Amino acid sequence: MITINFYTLLGQVIVILFIILLILISITLILGYYLIRRNKLIFPSLLLFTHSLTYPAIKRILIYLKFNDLIIDQIGIDLRNKVNQDKFSKLDAKDVIMVLPHCLRATNCPAILGESGIECVCCGKCCIGTIKKISNEKGIDVYIVPGSTFIKNVIKKRSFKGVIGVACPVDLNVSMTSLESFTPQGVYLLKDGCINTIVDVDEVIDLINITQPHTNYKKEDYI
Ligand code: SF4
Numbered sequence: 001m002i003t004i005n006f007y008t009l010l011g012q013v014i015v016i017l018f019i020i021l022l023i024l025i026s027i028t029l030i031l032g033y034y035l036i037r038r039n040k041l042i043f044p045s046l047l048l049f050t051h052s053l054t055y056p057a058i059k060r061i062l063i064y065l066k067f068n069d070l071i072i073d074q075i076g077i078d079l080r081n082k083v084n085q086d087k088f089s090k091l092d093a094k095d096v097i098m099v100l101p102h103c104l105r106a107t108n109c110p111a112i113l114g115e116s117g118i119e120c121v122c123c124g125k126c127c128i129g130t131i132k133k134i135s136n137e138k139g140i141d142v143y144i145v146p147g148s149t150f151i152k153n154v155i156k157k158r159s160f161k162g163v164i165g166v167a168c169p170v171d172l173n174v175s176m177t178s179l180e181s182f183t184p185q186g187v188y189l190l191k192d193g194c195i196n197t198i199v200d201v202d203e204v205i206d207l208i209n210i211t212q213p214h215t216n217y218k219k220e221d222y223i
Pocket of ligand 1: 105106108109110111119120121122123124125126127128129130
């Protein structure tokens with residue numbers, strides 16, 4: 001009798017937990033849809049909570065159903081961008097760093113690898129040079145990193161209050177979550193991979209421009 005009651009109770013608990021998970025997943029997907037498709041941020045704290053709780057489950061479901069699983073990463077990135085936007089725009093440019101992935105480099109990049117990542121010489125063969133020139137004028141330090149180890153080195157060496165990150169959606173979502181206390185702003189790659197990746201340079205420059213003091217740099221003037 002006791003055994004039957006125990007298993008009945010266990011079954012009921014599992015069903016209740018499953019229903020709660022379904023509700024949380026629905027909230028994440030509905031609020032996330034409004035965010036990435038309609039550019040509307042509704043109940044940000046709730047979405048932050050449900051997104052971090054349901055991320056692994058939604059990721060697995062989307063992969064299993066062969067849907068675009070990057071959507072859940074894009075929701076996380078857009079969410080943190082919006083939540084941090086106001087605070088980020090009040091930061092002095094000198095307190096902001098930028099982290100770019102080395103895969104943006106041209107295949108015949110002449111830069112060498114230093115202690116803090118790739119040392120770009122602004123040769124003009126890829127967009128990193130343009131972004132670096134504008135960042136230099138604004139006073140934002142740029143780090144071109146081949147991996148997360150270099151990001152840890154940068155964090156140890158230099159103090160900063162804000163960070164602009166560029167990476168593939170999965171890496172960017174993870175990085176923005178772990179760098180939450182540094183008011184992160186992220187731009188995800190339009191084409192990812194190991195080489196010849198693509199980023200919307202204007203979007204990166206917009207983030208440079210909104211740091212203090214506000215500026216109006218344009219890509220065309222620095223190519
Ligand atoms: S602009 Fe910089 S990163 Fe790009 S190819 Fe030239 S040296 Fe390398």
